[in-house]
Amino acid sequence: MPTLKQLAVESLTHLVEGGQERLAVDDDARGILREWMLAARRGTQVVVPAPVPAPEPAVAPAAAPEMSVEQKLELLRTKAADWKAARRLGTLRETMVFAVGNPHARLMLVGEAPGYEEERQREPFVGPAGQLLTKILGAMGLKREEVYISNVCKFRPSMGGNQGTANRPPSPEELAACSPLIMAEIRAIQPACIVCLGGSSAKGLLGTQQGVNALRGQWLECQGVPVRVTYHPSYLLRNETLSARRALWEDMLCVMQKLGMPISEKQQNYFR
Ligand code: URA
Numbered sequence: 001m002p003t004l005k006q007l008a009v010e011s012l013t014h015l016v017e018g019g020q021e022r023l024a025v026d027d028d029a030r031g032i033l034r035e036w037m038l039a040a041r042r043g044t045q046v047v048v049p050a051p052v053p054a055p056e057p058a059v060a061p062a063a064a065p066e067m068s069v070e071q072k073l074e075l076l077r078t079k080a081a082d083w084k085a086a087r088r089l090g091t092l093r094e095t096m097v098f099a100v101g102n103p104h105a106r107l108m109l110v111g112e113a114p115g116y117e118e119e120r121q122r123e124p125f126v127g128p129a130g131q132l133l134t135k136i137l138g139a140m141g142l143k144r145e146e147v148y149i150s151n152v153c154k155f156r157p158s159m160g161g162n163q164g165t166a167n168r169p170p171s172p173e174e175l176a177a178c179s180p181l182i183m184a185e186i187r188a189i190q191p192a193c194i195v196c197l198g199g200s201s202a203k204g205l206l207g208t209q210q211g212v213n214a215l216r217g218q219w220l221e222c223q224g225v226p227v228r229v230t231y232h233p234s235y236l237l238r239n240e241t242l243s244a245r246r247a248l249w250e251d252m253l254c255v256m257q258k259l260g261m262p263i264s265e266k267q268q269n270y271f272r
Contacts, residue, residue, distance in 0.1 A: 069103040072188040076181060080154050085177040092155035092174055095119050099150035099185060106259055107142070108191040108225075109133070110182060111232065112200035113153035113174075115167040124149050129234040133197070136233065139270070140252055141261065148189055152204030153178045175204040186223050193258050194225050195251070198232030216251060219258075228255050246271035 067075070077098045086092050097114035100123050109125075117127030125133050134144050153170040155178070170178075182204060186194065196202040199212050205222045206229075208215065215229035230251035236244055249271055256263055 069188050073099070073103055073185065076184050076188065080181050083154065083178065083181065085180075086153075086155055086174070089173060089177055091158055091171065092153070093119065093158045095122065095156065096154050097122050097124055097151065097156070098154060099148060100124055101144065101148040102146055103148065103189060105146060105148040105189065106192040107147045107195070107255065108186065108189060108193070109147060109149050109195045109197060110201045110205060111149075111151045111197045112204075113151050113167075113170045114156045116156070116165040119156045124151050125233075128237055129232065132233040132237060136248070136252060139249075139267070140256055141267075148185075148191065150182060150185055152182050152201050154181060169200050170204075172203070175200060179204045183223065186225060191225060193255055194222060194227045195255055196227055196229040198235065201232075202229045216247065226258060228258075242271065 080098055081096045083096070095114075097118050111125060111129075114124060115127050115129070118124055118130070124130070133149075137144060137147060153174050155174075157168050157170050157174060159166055159168055194205070196205055196215075199215075202208055202210070202212065202215050205227065206215075206220055212229055212231055212235075216231075220227040220229065228251055231244060231248050236248060253263060253268070256267075
């Protein structure tokens with residue numbers, strides 16, 4: 001049975017994910033929250049008296065069925081479409097682009113924000129960078145449909161007026177406003193491994209200020225899931241040097257290893 005603390009954290013997370021920023025609490029609740037905060041600072045555990053269990057009803061009511069991953073994602077997609085924290089900024093465009101792929105994927109790839117083509121097709125990574133990503137996945141022996149592909153920011157950042165095909169990276173405020181959504185997607189999917197594509201994705205997921213070069217080459221963690229940070233495919237489109245392509249491929253080989261995928265000699269030696 002979940003503890004009072006777990007239930008409280010779950011309810012508060014749910015409210016925050018729904019865009020709520022303030023909450024009225026009575027004196028009792030304030031006292032409990034204060035105790036938890038002080039205990040967290042001291043690094044000790046507060047024992048909260050367990051709620052007195054309600055007497056068993058004579059006939060057990062049907063247990064509320066656990067939501068499936070698909071249902072959780074559908075709920076998140078609906079919430080995202082009207083995500084107040086993002087809308088309030090007034091700097092993101094109207095169309096919400098959610099995610100694509102397999103809700104039961106072991107590999108989740110997270111980019112920064114939709115661009116022109118993604119907004120038009122309402123699907124992440126379908127423009128030039130997306131086509132390169134699909135090729136990279138193919139080289140790993142994976143199809144797009146087998147993985148889960150999403151973005152930290154669910155709206156194309158606005159550049160004002162008619163911005164044509166121009167795109168800009170999301171600001172820290174835009175990343176922060178949308179990050180509860182990607183966090184909830186991670187909790188729903190529980191992938192075995194996440195790849196952050198580019199610095200904005202790493203900032204949104206890991207809360208770091210460091211860039212890709214400093215973050216590459218190590219396993220990091222987001223909500224208990226191993227994370228590998230690598231270059232955004234659009235960086236490779238701009239910078240077609242062998243060393244950049246080799247670096248991204250080495251990151252992907254580490255991901256394949258983490259996932260226990262077979263690695264052929266050809267894959268191992270692509271850029272050698
Ligand atoms: N770049 C991203 O980061 N995400 C997309 O969906 C497309 C391009």
